[in-house]
Amino acid sequence: MTIQQPVQPAVDLAMFGGGRAVPRELRIKPWPMVTEQDEQAVHRVLRSGRFTSASSGEQEIAELEREWAQHVGTEHCVAVSNGTAALSVALSAVGVGPGDEVIVPALSFIGSATAPLHLMAVPVFVDIDPATFNLDPAALEVAITSRTKAIVVVHLHGLPADLDRITAIAARHGVAVVEDAAQAHGARYQGRAVGSIGAVNTFSLNVSKNLATCGEGGLITTDDADVATRATMLRQFGELIPANGERSYVAHLLGWNCKPNAMQAAFTRSRLTRFPAEAAVREENVRRLLGRLAAYPGFLVPEVPQDRTHAWHILRFRVKPADFGLADEFAGPLRAVVQRALRAEGVPAAPYQLQPLPAQRVFTEQRGFGAYPWALPGVAARPYRAEDFPATLRVLDDSFTLQKAHLHPESGPLLARYADAFEKVWQHRDALAAVATTTAYRPHWERASEIADAEWATAFSDR
Numbered sequence: 001m002t003i004q005q006p007v008q009p010a011v012d013l014a015m016f017g018g019g020r021a022v023p024r025e026l027r028i029k030p031w032p033m034v035t036e037q038d039e040q041a042v043h044r045v046l047r048s049g050r051f052t053s054a055s056s057g058e059q060e061i062a063e064l065e066r067e068w069a070q071h072v073g074t075e076h077c078v079a080v081s082n083g084t085a086a087l088s089v090a091l092s093a094v095g096v097g098p099g100d101e102v103i104v105p106a107l108s109f110i111g112s113a114t115a116p117l118h119l120m121a122v123p124v125f126v127d128i129d130p131a132t133f134n135l136d137p138a139a140l141e142v143a144i145t146s147r148t149k150a151i152v153v154v155h156l157h158g159l160p161a162d163l164d165r166i167t168a169i170a171a172r173h174g175v176a177v178v179e180d181a182a183q184a185h186g187a188r189y190q191g192r193a194v195g196s197i198g199a200v201n202t203f204s205l206n207v208s209k210n211l212a213t214c215g216e217g218g219l220i221t222t223d224d225a226d227v228a229t230r231a232t233m234l235r236q237f238g239e240l241i242p243a244n245g246e247r248s249y250v251a252h253l254l255g256w257n258c259k260p261n262a263m264q265a266a267f268t269r270s271r272l273t274r275f276p277a278e279a280a281v282r283e284e285n286v287r288r289l290l291g292r293l294a295a296y297p298g299f300l301v302p303e304v305p306q307d308r309t310h311a312w313h314i315l316r317f318r319v320k321p322a323d324f325g326l327a328d329e330f331a332g333p334l335r336a337v338v339q340r341a342l343r344a345e346g347v348p349a350a351p352y353q354l355q356p357l358p359a360q361r362v363f364t365e366q367r368g369f370g371a372y373p374w375a376l377p378g379v380a381a382r383p384y385r386a387e388d389f390p391a392t393l394r395v396l397d398d399s400f401t402l403q404k405a406h407l408h409p410e411s412g413p414l415l416a417r418y419a420d421a422f423e424k425v426w427q428h429r430d431a432l433a434a435v436a437t438t439t440a441y442r443p444h445w446e447r448a449s450e451i452a453d454a455e456w457a458t459a460f461s462d463r
């Protein structure tokens with residue numbers, strides 16, 4: 001249903017000098033929130049003198065692993081230093097190596113794609129479904145070759161990807177599914193927690209994520225005991241570290257040093273006790289915001305298919321040009337002006353990713369290990385081009401996101417004012433549509449490209 005409001009003069013908009021919909025005093029609550037219980041957990045470790053997983057008798061990390069495995073419903077969990085390391089370790093643990101192809105969605109965080117590259121595997125990008133922002137199973141099917149070893153299934157923004165179709169395709173081709181659940185702690189797919197469905201799966205505990213630590217951390221989950229053992233070795237120099245007794249210093253595998261930190265594990269354990277309750281409140285707060293926005297058809301709010309739940313890590317909103325009386329070609333300019341108007345009102349609307357991952361210089365310029373992995377024998381020449389990912393480009397162009405502001409359980413009042421701001425912007429849609437058709441516009445990825453060139457030109461002293 002459309003709410004008919006009298007057309008108000010555009011000068012009401014904060015963008016044109018009017019008052020803000022979101023009062024300045026109403027600030028975003030800090031994330032991660034730190035309680036006395038969290039502080040005590042960290043102090044406990046400081047007093048224990050056991051700071052890493054290699055410290056004899058260390059228990060916080062082992063307990064976090066046990067608790068998270070139980071939470072997700074897997075046999076094993078291995079903690080590491082961050083979510084990107086978790087992905088590299090996980091891919092290596094299932095046998096991904098030089099010259100293998102690893103499929104990655106074109107819209108994700110860079111770590112999803114650099115993790116396989118660090119194994120000298122070749123990232124092969126697949127376009128997204130513009131409704132869910134997750135990798136499109138139809139595009140996945142055609143991207144698989146005889147060299148494909150794994151699919152990094154990102155549950156972007158907290159919404160589980162189409163795991164049924166993806167795992168069916170993967171099984172048909174004998175390819176490992178690796179869930180990148182860095183943004184999706186606690187989300188469920190057909191009743192099962194994400195991170196319990198792939199052969200091996202990863203989470204990030206970075207400060208920005210829904211289950212955060214006081215710094216960096218990552219978790220790997222799997223039902224496969226051998227994969228867990230390999231991951232435990234890979235996080236510490238390829239060694240087998242005994243729970244008790246002498247360390248042998250024998251390196252069995254090419255490992256990294258990406259051990260977890262006991263203080264950060266203790267902090268996360270403390271947060272984990274409140275995690276389900278916080279997620280439930282967040283669900284209510286976000287649903288209330290989205291419920292209000294349903295009255296303004298120009299904004300396309302995130303959809304959640306019946307068979308899954310959303311962790312609401314990031315909220316992505318698309319604009320619909322037709323509802324603003326505009327032709328489709330104005331999607332980008334309209335998004336830009338709506339974003340500006342919302343920001344002026346006090347809503348921190350912002351892009352998440354300026355370009356498809358394959359447009360990042362590391363890929364377009366093939367900045368790997370010298371010319372490798374692309375120069376390895378048998379690796380097909382496959383240039384990385386943004387234009388091969390039209391759904392990703394379209395979504396980047398016509399959508400903006402809300403990040404962080406809604407994570408704190410007491411964000412309800414702030415989100416109510418955000419809804420007021422969307423309402424105000426919607427009431428002034430005609431004025432904003434006029435601005436959209438008359439203002440110069442450059443898509444994010446063109447700006448990103450200029451930023452990349454300018455930064456690179458000044459990066460090194462030997463120019």
Ligand SMILES: *Cc1c(COP(=O)(O)O)cnc(C)c1O
Nearest residue numbers: 082083084109111112182204206
């Ligand atoms: C944050 C994130 C990562 C990387 O996690 P870090 O802990 O920052 O290394 C990987 N994939 C996705 C989808 C992410 O959002």
